[in-house]
Amino acid sequence: MGSYLATEEQVSTWLHLLAKERDLFWPRSVGQFNYSFLPLGERDEICFDRYLPTIVPPGRRLLPDDETLFTSQQGDDRLSHYLPPQPSAPMVLAGVRPCDLKGITQLDTVMAAAPADPYYHQRRVNTVIIAMNCLAPCDSRCFCSAVGALGAQDGADVFLTLLAEGVLVESLSARGDEILVKASFSLCEDGKERRLVAEGTRPLPFGRELAVVPEALPEMLRKGYESPVYHRYGERCYSCGTCNLVCPTCYCFEVRDEMSLDGFSGRRSRTWDSCMIPAFAEVAGPHNFRAEVGERQRHRLKRKFEYLPERFGLGSFCVGCGRCGRQCTANIDILNMVNDIAVEVGGGS
Amino acid sequence: MKPKVAFFDFASCEGCQLALLNCEDDLLAILAQVELVEFREAISEQAGRYDIAFIEGSIHREQDIERLYDIRSRSKVLVALGACACNGNVQARSNFVAPAENYKAVYGEEDRNRVQVDGEYWPLWTHTRVRAVHEVVKVDYQLRGCPMQPTEFLHLLKSLLTGREPSFPANAVCVECKKNENECVYDRGLACFGPIAFGGCDAICINSGHLCDGCRGLLPYANVKAHRQLLKEMGIDITSVQNRYRLHLSNEPDAGEVRR
Numbered sequence: 001m002g003s004y005l006a007t008e009e010q011v012s013t014w015l016h017l018l019a020k021e022r023d024l025f026w027p028r029s030v031g032q033f034n035y036s037f038l039p040l041g042e043r044d045e046i047c048f049d050r051y052l053p054t055i056v057p058p059g060r061r062l063l064p065d066d067e068t069l070f071t072s073q074q075g076d077d078r079l080s081h082y083l084p085p086q087p088s089a090p091m092v093l094a095g096v097r098p099c100d101l102k103g104i105t106q107l108d109t110v111m112a113a114a115p116a117d118p119y120y121h122q123r124r125v126n127t128v129i130i131a132m133n134c135l136a137p138c139d140s141r142c143f144c145s146a147v148g149a150l151g152a153q154d155g156a157d158v159f160l161t162l163l164a165e166g167v168l169v170e171s172l173s174a175r176g177d178e179i180l181v182k183a184s185f186s187l188c189e190d191g192k193e194r195r196l197v198a199e200g201t202r203p204l205p206f207g208r209e210l211a212v213v214p215e216a217l218p219e220m221l222r223k224g225y226e227s228p229v230y231h232r233y234g235e236r237c238y239s240c241g242t243c244n245l246v247c248p249t250c251y252c253f254e255v256r257d258e259m260s261l262d263g264f265s266g267r268r269s270r271t272w273d274s275c276m277i278p279a280f281a282e283v284a285g286p287h288n289f290r291a292e293v294g295e296r297q298r299h300r301l302k303r304k305f306e307y308l309p310e311r312f313g314l315g316s317f318c319v320g321c322g323r324c325g326r327q328c329t330a331n332i333d334i335l336n337m338v339n340d341i342a343v344e345v346g347g348g349s
Numbered sequence: 350m351k352p353k354v355a356f357f358d359f360a361s362c363e364g365c366q367l368a369l370l371n372c373e374d375d376l377l378a379i380l381a382q383v384e385l386v387e388f389r390e391a392i393s394e395q396a397g398r399y400d401i402a403f404i405e406g407s408i409h410r411e412q413d414i415e416r417l418y419d420i421r422s423r424s425k426v427l428v429a430l431g432a433c434a435c436n437g438n439v440q441a442r443s444n445f446v447a448p449a450e451n452y453k454a455v456y457g458e459e460d461r462n463r464v465q466v467d468g469e470y471w472p473l474w475t476h477t478r479v480r481a482v483h484e485v486v487k488v489d490y491q492l493r494g495c496p497m498q499p500t501e502f503l504h505l506l507k508s509l510l511t512g513r514e515p516s517f518p519a520n521a522v523c524v525e526c527k528k529n530e531n532e533c534v535y536d537r538g539l540a541c542f543g544p545i546a547f548g549g550c551d552a553i554c555i556n557s558g559h560l561c562d563g564c565r566g567l568l569p570y571a572n573v574k575a576h577r578q579l580l581k582e583m584g585i586d587i588t589s590v591q592n593r594y595r596l597h598l599s600n601e602p603d604a605g606e607v608r609r
Contacts, residue, residue, distance in 0.1 A: 034532040055530045055531075055532070066528075235575070236572070236575040236578075238521060238571075238572045238575065240520075241523065245528070246527060258507070259511060260507075261382055261503070261510075262378065262382070263510070271528075277524070327533060329523075329533065329535050329544050330572075330579070
């Protein structure tokens with residue numbers, strides 16, 4: 001679990017070596033302003049410090065859309081037989097920011113809770129994570145520090161920090177050591193100290209701030225249950241589901257069966273779902289538990305700041321990446337919404 | 350006995366039937382399961398009863414309405430196939446122009462004047478209001494899109510053959526853009542109908558670098574007010590906004606009127 005110092009070129013060479021053995025995802029620019037975790041190709045350049053949070057978070061690679069849960073096939077006995085899904089290939093998620101890293105470790109806990117999700121687990125044990133430290137807020141939407149995600153290191157196998165003198169490469173696990181065997185970086189005895197010095201240069205406040213401490217949020221949201229703030233934001237909401245689909249800690253899915261035309265073979269799959277879409281809470285009847293858009297906004301907020309934190313004890317399930325606000329065409333920003341409620345119910349801090 | 354399936358076309362480009370013919374890998378499997386009794390008016394329409402009737406196109410003329418009543422009365426399940434049948438598509442735009450103006454644009458001023466005084470003169474194109482199929486008869490299922498999505502067609506057919514309720518989720522195109530990790534059209538500085546339009550198309554236009562014009566129709570919960578406000582804030586003038594809405598959405602009750 002040593003520390004090393006390397007040039008960006010050396011790190012780049014090492015990542016390309018890793019990418020030859022297994023899929024390695026690194027944020028790549030797509031379109032004009034966006035980034036996406038895409039497989040690193042032989043000729044792809046690696047941009048180390050100039051990328052924003054990707055359109056969807058890297059954790060979605062562990063819970064892919066349209067994932068096959070099983071297929072069935074007709075055998076010689078004319079009966080349909082269960083076939084398990086193909087096991088996923090090993091992969092490396094690299095360039096993962098602390099906010100997304102925290103999101104992945106929270107997903108790990110959620111997916112391990114009974115009933116455990118074998119599909120997620122199978123992918124996760126095959127996944128190595130190379131994280132990338134943040135020394136400055138990525139843009140004006142960022143609030144990772146306010147929700148305690150900035151310092152996240154758990155879950156990473158290798159942790160990179162861009163120092164003035166080069167890239168600090170810290171191994172945090174046996175798997176980290178294993179993938180660093182191929183690298184020829186110089187050992188760095190005082191790696192941790194150098195990282196702390198670099199982290200000391202972070203601006204304060206780091207990104208946007210919460211009006212209350214995260215620990216006070218569950219109580220505050222209970223007090224503000226009937227808040228008109230939800231409905232005010234809801235007025236301009238499209239219920240399009242983007243905020244859920246880009247969230248590092250949203251994991252809801254819908255299961256579908258599709259049969260072949262002859263009816264003898266089939267496939268069960270799961271696709272990403274979203275609690276902002278009206279049909280999400282629709283049941284037989286038809287009755288909808290959250291027919292109003294304001295109720296759905298409230299549910300989303302309470303999942304992130306009250307229900308899941310209280311159930312799992314892992315702090316805020318909003319990791320402050322800012323994706324939902326950044327990608328909302330109606331400019332509905334979760335931090336603004338929380339802060340508006342704080343003002344209305346008189347803080348709580 | 351195999352279920353009898355029929356296709357009928359009204360005012361349309363028949364692109365949806367073409368999209369079906371493009372399901373080349375599945376066509377033989379489809380034909381193994383169903384008996385095709387009508388396709389492009391090849392066989393007489395008096396073939397008794399249909400288990401599934403697919404209606405392509407929008408309904409324009411009096412005789413179209415009579416024909417549609419007849420088909421409905423002989424069909425167990427009736428499916429509106431494609432945007433023209435589901436929401437009137439681009440044709441419905443003519444509903445916002447006085448018929449006399451339409452005749453003039455198509456046949457010239459002389460014929461426009463004649464059609465109004467000569468009861469015997471009735472050019473082919475003259476019609477009443479352009480209607481979607483569900484505005485005339487009961488529709489059991491809709492296969493949206495311009496053209497329809499072959500995967501949805503197959504899903505519906507398989508569901509009907511196996512007696513299951515098909516699933517067409519009412520979600521915005523945005524959902525599929527996220528699944529495909531497309532850069533948001535609004536990030537490109539362009540106006541898009543994705544947030545208020547029916548998905549199910551896999552965001553095919555945006556995947557190819559275009560934008561969404563909402564050919565699949567407005568979602569039942571479409572926030573048209575917020576959408577119009579957004580386009581206004583982008584500096585798009587009200588006439589251009591109206592033109593965009595009237596491309597595919599003229600017959601949508603929420604989209605037709607100008608709101609200032």
